[in-house]
Amino acid sequence: xxxxxxxxxxxxxxxxxxxxxxxxxxxxxxxxxxxxxxxxxxxxxxxxxxxxxxxxxxxxxxxxxxxxxxxxxxxxxxxxxxxxxxxxxxxxxxxxxxxxxxxxxxxxxxxxxxxxxxxxxxxxxxxxxxxxxxxxxxxxxxxxxxxxxxxxxxxxxxxxxxxxxxxxxxxxxxxxxxxxxxxxxxxxxxxxxxxxxxxxxxxxxxxxxxxxxxxxxxxxxxxxxxxxxxxxxxxxxxxxxxxxxxxxxxx
Amino acid sequence: xxxxxxxxxxxxxxxxxxxxxxxxxxxxxxxxxxxxxxxxxxxxxxxxxxxxxxxxxxxxxxxxxxxxxxxxxxxxxxxxxxxxxxxxxxxxxxxxxxxxxxxxxxxxxxxxxxxxxxxxxxxxxxxxxxxxxxxxxxxxxxxxxxxxxxxxxxxxxxxxxxxxxxxxxxxxxxxxxxxxxxxxxxxxxxxxxxxxxxxxxxxxxxxxxxxxxxxxxxxxxxxxxxxxxxxxxxxxxxxxxxxxxxxxxxxxxxxxx
Numbered sequence: 326x327x328x329x330x331x332x333x334x335x336x337x338x339x340x341x342x343x344x345x346x347x348x349x350x351x352x353x354x355x356x357x358x359x360x361x362x363x364x365x366x367x368x369x370x371x372x373x374x375x376x377x378x379x380x381x382x383x384x385x386x387x388x389x390x391x392x393x394x395x396x397x398x399x400x401x402x403x404x405x406x407x408x409x410x411x412x413x414x415x416x417x418x419x420x421x422x423x424x425x426x427x428x429x430x431x432x433x434x435x436x437x438x439x440x441x442x443x444x445x446x447x448x449x450x451x452x453x454x455x456x457x458x459x460x461x462x463x464x465x466x467x468x469x470x471x472x473x474x475x476x477x478x479x480x481x482x483x484x485x486x487x488x489x490x491x492x493x494x495x496x497x498x499x500x501x502x503x504x505x506x507x508x509x510x511x512x513x514x515x516x517x518x519x520x521x522x523x524x525x526x527x528x529x530x531x532x533x534x535x536x537x538x539x540x541x542x543x544x545x546x547x548x549x550x551x552x553x554x555x556x557x558x559x560x561x562x563x564x565x566x567x568x569x570x571x572x573x574x575x576x
Numbered sequence: 577x578x579x580x581x582x583x584x585x586x587x588x589x590x591x592x593x594x595x596x597x598x599x600x601x602x603x604x605x606x607x608x609x610x611x612x613x614x615x616x617x618x619x620x621x622x623x624x625x626x627x628x629x630x631x632x633x634x635x636x637x638x639x640x641x642x643x644x645x646x647x648x649x650x651x652x653x654x655x656x657x658x659x660x661x662x663x664x665x666x667x668x669x670x671x672x673x674x675x676x677x678x679x680x681x682x683x684x685x686x687x688x689x690x691x692x693x694x695x696x697x698x699x700x701x702x703x704x705x706x707x708x709x710x711x712x713x714x715x716x717x718x719x720x721x722x723x724x725x726x727x728x729x730x731x732x733x734x735x736x737x738x739x740x741x742x743x744x745x746x747x748x749x750x751x752x753x754x755x756x757x758x759x760x761x762x763x764x765x766x767x768x769x770x771x772x773x774x775x776x777x778x779x780x781x782x783x784x785x786x787x788x789x790x791x792x793x794x795x796x797x798x799x800x801x802x803x804x805x806x807x808x809x810x811x812x813x814x815x816x817x818x819x820x821x822x823x824x825x826x827x828x829x830x831x832x833x
Contacts, residue, residue: 340642340643340644414775414790414795417774417775417776418775418776418777418790421774421775421776422776427727427774427776428727428731428776428778431644431725431776431778431781431782432640432643432644432645432667432724432725432730432778432782433643434731435727435731439731440731443732444728444731444732444734444772445772446728446737446769446771446772446773446774447771447772447773447774447775449771449806452798452801452802452805452806452807453802453806454802455799455802455807506791506795506796506799507799507802509796510796510799510800510803514796514799515796515799515800515803517751517752517753517754517756518702518706518754518755519703519705519706520702520703520705520706520754521706521754525703527705531705535705541791542788542791544791
């Protein structure tokens with residue numbers, strides 16, 4: 326077995342690119358860290374996320390209400406998207422780089438502290454991403470129900486800024502959920518031969534797998550866009566509840 | 577445009593060495609390998625550098641240019657206008673001399689992987705869309721830049737625990753082939769150490785052939801390992817199926833699924 330080399334003087338040089346290597350992980354730390362802090366504030370300091378016909382994605386579905394609980398209502402739901410995003414293959418890249426420096430950037434030396442704690446590979450819990458996916462789909466169904474509800478006002482059908490925000494949020498979450506690597510595997514990726522059982526014809530499984538593979542290329546973009554849309558949707562409804570802003574009805 | 581480039585090239589071997597500075601006249605369209613050849617021809621005839629095709633097809637001239645693993649023949653010098661261009665050998669492998677690294681460990685790993693094992697004798701009848709997936713992996717030129725940048729091998733010296741991204745691609749190439757019948761999933765989990773990869777995608781970033789190493793090879797293989805070893809529901813149904821087969825006294829055929 327070859328030994329990794331630690332060659333001579335003046336090494337390593339920190340890699341240069343169009344942007345400094347630290348820009349991306351620092352963005353992740355700020356954006357993801359900010360979202361987590363906001364989520365903690367939302368989950369532990371608020372018990373409702375409903376404003377008239379708008380329901381915040383943090384509080385949907387209303388699992389707490391089903392069991393008659395009225396405190397920390399969001400806590401009963403947010404663990405699902407948290408688990409889904411935590412075990413997501415794209416977010417693994419982000420948090421392993423930004424938060425555990427394994428590595429901080431490509432070809433960048435890891436901090437000395439990482440050497441004192443032997444690296445043992447990724448967390449095995451992440452292998453359960455497929456189950457988190459199923460749970461996330463259930464939550465997504467409720468979010469689409471909320472979108473329909475967001476267009477129904479007391480005087481009938483209408484469109485408010487909140488309705489559009491919830492619609493965009495549901496679309497982005499759908500894109501994120503269905504471009505998932507685990508779903509790609511489940512829908513057909515685990516097969517070696519698509520045509521073998523179909524007399525050389527393209528099967529539905531192949532067509533779905535192919536479509537999902539196309540969307541999967543942008544899984545990272547879906548991940549960030551949907552994270553921000555959840556944040557914006559919740560913040561909008563929170564500000565409405567607090568009376569800081571008023572919903573604008575477009576028609 | 578500056579009329580010359582300043583190169584700082586590592587000179588030495590595994591035990592000692594240092595960077596030496598060379599000045600090279602700028603020629604439009606020049607790549608790093610051109611500049612290294614200029615240095616070899618004019619200033620340092622004993623400069624060690626491995627190269628063959630000069631067209632990004634042979635994967636020989638891998639090095640680290642300003643700290644980033646790249647092919648010297650595919651890296652234009654005008655991307656480094658106004659900078660000193662540091663050229664060093666691949667850090668993950670032992671240095672033979674100057675820019676030449678000893679990549680023989682990779683060939684030892686290659687021997688451990690079970691080769692393509694067709695279920696039928698050639699010629700094979702396959703649909704193009706079935707083999708599109710594995711044809712992406714055939715683009716690999718074995719430059720080993722992905723192995724070089726992989727932090728598992730580079731920072732943690734875990735060559736005895738992980739085959740590295742290049743060989744995940746190779747295993748995917750065989751494992752996903754429509755007529756291959758071998759089962760490499762146990763090897764992926766155990767000896768291959770696919771769990772060591774934490775999907776930070778640096779291998780994909782440095783691949784000069786633009787193979788989606790993580791998304792199309794490593795992650796689908798990880799999912800197959802999860803199917804086999806980490807999915808209790810699939811495990812349950814597999815066991816149930818096995819019991820049924822045993823009950824009906826049919827012979828058990830090793831299966832990839």
